[in-house]
Every structure is written in C-alpha cells, then in structure tokens.
Amino acid sequence: MPKSATASPLDNATGTDRMIFGRVLDLAISDPLRSLPAALALSREDLRALAARHAPQHETTIAALPDTGLDASDDAIEEADLRAFLVDHGARGAEEERWLAAILARRSLEPNHLWQDMGFHDRGELNAMFQRHFPALVAANANDMKWKKFFYRQLCEREGLLLCKSPNCEVCEDVDVCFGEESGDPLTSLARLARG
Incomplete structure (x- = not known):
C-alpha cells in the first residue's frame, strides 16, 4: 500500500528519529550562549555520528x-545519575538511546517544560520519543506526570528518599505542579522570531 501524501514524520521509526534529532539540533544550534557539545552533553564525534545518521x-x-x-x-x-537511569531504561540499547540519555539529562536542567527544552512542538512529540526509545518509562509514568518531575521522583525513590509532601499523589496539594497542563510556545528559532 503506498504511503499517504500527508504522512507524518512520526509514521515510521526513521522519520521519528529524524524528527527527534533534527529538532533537538535545531534548538541547540540556535543557542548563542553555549557550544553545541555543551548544550547537548555530546562529544563532537557523537554529534557527527548523530547528524550523519x-x-x-x-x-x-x-x-x-x-x-x-x-x-x-x-x-x-x-546529571550522571539521570543519564544512567535513562540508559538503564532504553528499549534496545541502541546508540540513539545513549545519545538521548545524555541530551535528556542535560536538557532537563533547563527552566522550561522538557518538550520545549528539547525543541519539540508539543508534549506529544516528546511522548513519541519516549515511546520509541524508552517505553518502560512511558509504562512507569502511566499517570502522565511531567517528565522532569517523574525523573527526579524516580531518582529519589532509587536512593530511598521521599521528597514529596504526600506519600500518595492523589492526596497531595501540589498535584497540579506535577501533573498539570504543559502549554506554551515551542522554543524553536522560528517561534522566537514570531514572538518578536
């Protein structure tokens, strides 16, 4: 059956990875304050391999x-703990998952929603990346907690720490902070120009 002319880049694995890495690189390249290796926590060699693929x-x-x-x-x-946590939950042990673990750990330090800090257009694109490369994390985050909150909750639980105000999310007064809306504009260069 021929592909639809309106096929989305998320329709196949190659398209998904091209979208993921293309958007991440687009945003990081537009950062005037940091080098590309520093923005993404990848070596020049890794960046060359990622771009070639x-x-x-x-x-x-x-x-x-x-x-x-x-x-x-x-x-x-x-950052190293989060990177190791992500690598441990990779779907296939692929090089792309190692790259994404480094990128996600670094971009999680940024102040915006993770989907914005990754250069995605919305949270759905971020979730598609997790579904492809880290499906065990998608299953563990079944209640759709914000990803940065989820990461740090998982890291704390791994260390036996409980930093949450309540033992149960459903009764916590901060439930909207962890599970609330993630609206906002993408951080891509074109979106920045459109905002003036």
Missing part, C-alpha cells in the same frame, strides 16, 4: 565545530 541537514554545521579541546561541559550534580 539522523540529521544530515546539520552535518556541515557540526563538521565546522571548532576543536577547542573541550567537548561537553562538566555534568551538573544529578
């Missing part, structure tokens, strides 16, 4: 990255 439109930009002797900047306090 999933974002050929960025190969020239990545090839032109200066060799400063430094790749990704130092990890934040919990």
Whole structure:
C-alpha cells in the first residue's frame, strides 16, 4: 500500500528519529550562549555520528565545530545519575538511546517544560520519543506526570528518599505542579522570531 501524501514524520521509526534529532539540533544550534557539545552533553564525534545518521541537514554545521579541546561541559550534580537511569531504561540499547540519555539529562536542567527544552512542538512529540526509545518509562509514568518531575521522583525513590509532601499523589496539594497542563510556545528559532 503506498504511503499517504500527508504522512507524518512520526509514521515510521526513521522519520521519528529524524524528527527527534533534527529538532533537538535545531534548538541547540540556535543557542548563542553555549557550544553545541555543551548544550547537548555530546562529544563532537557523537554529534557527527548523530547528524550523519539522523540529521544530515546539520552535518556541515557540526563538521565546522571548532576543536577547542573541550567537548561537553562538566555534568551538573544529578546529571550522571539521570543519564544512567535513562540508559538503564532504553528499549534496545541502541546508540540513539545513549545519545538521548545524555541530551535528556542535560536538557532537563533547563527552566522550561522538557518538550520545549528539547525543541519539540508539543508534549506529544516528546511522548513519541519516549515511546520509541524508552517505553518502560512511558509504562512507569502511566499517570502522565511531567517528565522532569517523574525523573527526579524516580531518582529519589532509587536512593530511598521521599521528597514529596504526600506519600500518595492523589492526596497531595501540589498535584497540579506535577501533573498539570504543559502549554506554551515551542522554543524553536522560528517561534522566537514570531514572538518578536
């Protein structure tokens, strides 16, 4: 059966990965304050491999990255723990999951919704990425907690810590903080220009 002319990039695995990595790179490349390796916590070698496989439109930009002797900047306090947690929950142990674990751990430090900090258009695209590469996390997050809150709750539980105000989310006074609406504008360059 021929593909529909209106097929979405999410219709197949290759299209999904091209969308994921293309959007992440689009946003990170537009960041004037950090180098691409620092913004995504990936080495120049990893960035070259990622672009060759999933974002050929960025190969020239990545090839032109200066060799400063430094790749990704130092990890934040919990970044290595989150990266390891994500790798542990990868679907196939694929290189893409290792790249995404590093990217997600770094981008989770940003102040916006995770879907925005990843360069996605909405939370649905973020969820599609998790479904493809980290389906066990989608199953564990069955109540659709905000992803950053979910990550840190999981890390705390792993360490035997309880930082939540209530033992049960349903009776917590902060339930809207963890499960509320995630509306907002995408952080892509075009969206920034449109906002003026």
